[in-house]
Amino acid sequence: MPALQPYSGSVRKLVLGIDVGTTYSGIAYAILDPGEVPIIHGVTRFPGQESAAGDSKIPSILYYNPDGSVACAGAEAALPGMDLEAEDNELVFVEWFKLHLRPERLDAGEIKRRDLPPLPRGKTVVDVFADFLAYLFRCAKRYICETHANGDSLWSSLEDRIEFVLSHPNGWEGAQQGKMRQAAVMAGLVPQTPAGQARVHFITEGEASLNFCIQSGLTNETMRAGQSVMIVDAGGGTVDISSYGFISVSPLAVEEVTSADCILQGSTRINARAEAHLKELLKESAFGNDEDIKSMLDYFDKATKPVFKDEKESSYIKFGSMGCNDPKVKIRRGQLMLTGEDMLSYFQPSLDATVSVIEKQRKNATRTLSTVFLVGGFAASPWLYASLKHRLEDLDLTLCRPDSHTNKAVANGAVCFFLEHFVSARVMKMTYGIKVVVDYDPADPEHLQRAANTYMRQSGRVVVRDAFSSILKKGMRVRETEEVSQPYVQEAHDSRTLDSVVTDIVAYRGPGADPRWMDLTPELFTPLCTVAADTSRVARVTRQGPKGVYYEQHFNVVLLCGLTELQAQISWTEDGIERRGPAKIVYDDDLEASQ
Incomplete structure (x- = not known):
């Protein structure tokens, strides 16, 4: 594991790595003191998530008031009773907003813009992105002020010298980076001056994940000169696949060995396919109304999808009450039964598309690939891990999945990118x-x-x-x-x-x-x-x-x-x-x- 070098700058700085994900987001930071070796910290306390202290991610969701102002965001928008409050106050719920930013040509056959949850009326994707960045920035400020000794004075001494590193999927290009920089200005992260905008930097999620794996010692076994690794970052919206070769170990020099890929086959596609199936299945049933289907999908996302591991077993979605029954569509006592085939139809396309890109990268790589690291929130899926492991064994590739599923990988890797540029060449x-x-x-x-x-x-x-x-x-x-x-x-x-x-x-x-x-x-x-x-x-x-x-x-x-x-x-x-x-x-x- 390469040690971070002492900070060579002449003035104290703060670097914030912000990962706005499709379903979850995270923040990491490092205080840079001249001559000192930086320490990368994760923000692990968020408003509304006090009961889950230590968690380094929050939901990428917001509620808007009818006048267009933000009512609440993140974990606070997921608190019990928020849906009732939203109904009473006509609040507008927003999720998966990041996918509205994607390039049109990216996986255009898989997802159309009209298939995404809509943005609030009168709001562009940049507006929503800016509102969420502003919220994350406030969370970071609060955490640093509360966690460090003399936190308030520390923050006030650094707030004009903050470098921001924003991560984005491998498939995002300059137009998307421009929109994200625009959102950073609107959010008040930096002023709209050349010097202010120069404090916003970008890194792909694949490269950020590599940085995290290197810095965490996860690649120690494979980190020998001439060896290569592939990073599969399976998130909520995208699966980002990148391959790297270790050119030298001391000093560490890494190069891409083939061009990076990005496919829109993250865990939200599982939800989208489940929703389409449920609507078709229940169209003649009394439970095919929007409210019941929403309730089913909420349970599916939180409880059914994460534990699916074997297509030989049935899965269940709880909703409504014990009195909800419709044998024709396998609803009994408030539970809808899904067959293994049903679940497979939701998951299989994401696996097939991911394996197809892995095969392509393996074929095109200028160095032989042997090890694949599976990171990101979707990596926690037992079915995805087991199925991918089985498929990759046929390709003579070893699959590794870090214990923590590296939910914080991208934000930490973004900070690491500012401190150490491990990747010296890109394809x-x-x-x-x-x-x-x-x-x-x-x-x-x-x-x-x-x-x-x-x-x-x-x-x-x-x-x-x-x-x-x-x-x-x-x-x-x-x-x-x-x-x-x-x-x-x-x-x-x-x-x-x-x-x-x-x-x-x-x-x-x-x-x-x-x-x-x-x-x-x-x-x-x-x-x-x-x-x-x-x-x-x-x-x-x-x-x-x-x-x-x-x-x-x-x-x-x-x-x-x-x-x-x-x-x-x-x-x-x-x-x-x-x-x-x-x-x-x-x-x-x-x-x-x-x-």
């Missing part, structure tokens, strides 16, 4: 590039068939539209400090139009790594973000073209891609020296339109 999941024009070559058959899609530039060059220039290729391993650049040439009759550049970074999501043309499969190319930069300081050369004088400008767009968040700069040469300037990345707001 690109898709190809990033830009739409370009290329010089027309009539001898090239691909150019010839696009002869109608050509035009003449100011220089007199004839160019073909819809070409694609790859900057970062799928499967490419990128180190944290690595950057890639793309040279640009701009031409214009009016010099002033060269004072800025705006270009779309396009993601190619097809099977290949280096496509040449965007017009062949346009549906596989999606805008990832827009890079905008001030090029007014970049030199321009005066040229003579067939239509008179024009201006030409050369520069590079630089992408820094080895981190957990895409960053961009612009570079140019001035008097033989490379100059750099900031470039702003703007993500398309495609969330509201797709509600």
Whole structure:
């Protein structure tokens, strides 16, 4: 188990790791004193959860008042009698809100946005995310103030120097990170300034779980140079699967050995399939009303689902009273019997999808994988663990499940990420590039068939539209400090139009790594973000073209891609020296339109 290094910063800081999960959330933190080795703590006391002190997770749920303000959240929203209070005061219940943030293309065949519990009227997913972040932040403040000596003065000395690390599923991209940063500002975690927003960092749930496993000593047996491990983080909304190789042990250096995956097959899908089945089963029964089905699903989630372990046995859902009977649908004395086949139909798709991705990663990994760690809340399922263990034995993979099911893994691993960057290289999941024009070559058959899609530039060059220039290729391993650049040439009759550049970074999501043309499969190319930069300081050369004088400008767009968040700069040469300037990345707001 690698020891954390003494904090090398010059001023005292607080780092908060916040894991907003689909069903449960957690918080971890470390106080950073210059020269001292940090200790990572979990927040283990939450309002409304005093009877379960020591628990490091709370439900990701809220109640809203009719005026749109938050009535209560977390464990307080799950207290006995809250449903009656909600009915009396017309409160609106919100759960699974995190899934509204997901990219549309992620597992689109499995879940549609309309299938999710709705957001309150007038609220966006960012609004709800911000409200819940604000609640978690208050919980963290209260816990630190109550737990540490002179806690109030400690907090007031640190509250302007808090670094936040927010975790998200492997499948979330820059647009989702942008929404989460926006929510952090709305929640009052940081001010809406460049310096404030720079205090918000991101890490994937898969990498955070790896950090936790390393820091907790869980990977000691496999942590030898040349060995590799897979992390399967099975949560409420997603199953995140990542594979890593240990390049060296001292100092510890870890690299992704294949690109990470994310599937929407977490434990909430079990609930969704159970709900669909119950509605169909009970449509002719007196107990097929919304109230009884809600009561059944609540019991299923809390009592039936967690203990299911064997499809040879029947499972039961308690609801109503002893007088509730309907033999036709196996309801007797207030209990609905589910066969092993019924339960299997809820669970099996999640297992099959997870095994399919594990097989894919094992096949594509650049190093041999032998050990799989199963973490996350869904990992506690005895059926999932036993079934996955059996399936993986056929693949010569050993499955390990930490005793605690590592509910706190992601929040702790997020703090660890801020302190120690164990993962030094990540594998690109898709190809990033830009739409370009290329010089027309009539001898090239691909150019010839696009002869109608050509035009003449100011220089007199004839160019073909819809070409694609790859900057970062799928499967490419990128180190944290690595950057890639793309040279640009701009031409214009009016010099002033060269004072800025705006270009779309396009993601190619097809099977290949280096496509040449965007017009062949346009549906596989999606805008990832827009890079905008001030090029007014970049030199321009005066040229003579067939239509008179024009201006030409050369520069590079630089992408820094080895981190957990895409960053961009612009570079140019001035008097033989490379100059750099900031470039702003703007993500398309495609969330509201797709509600």
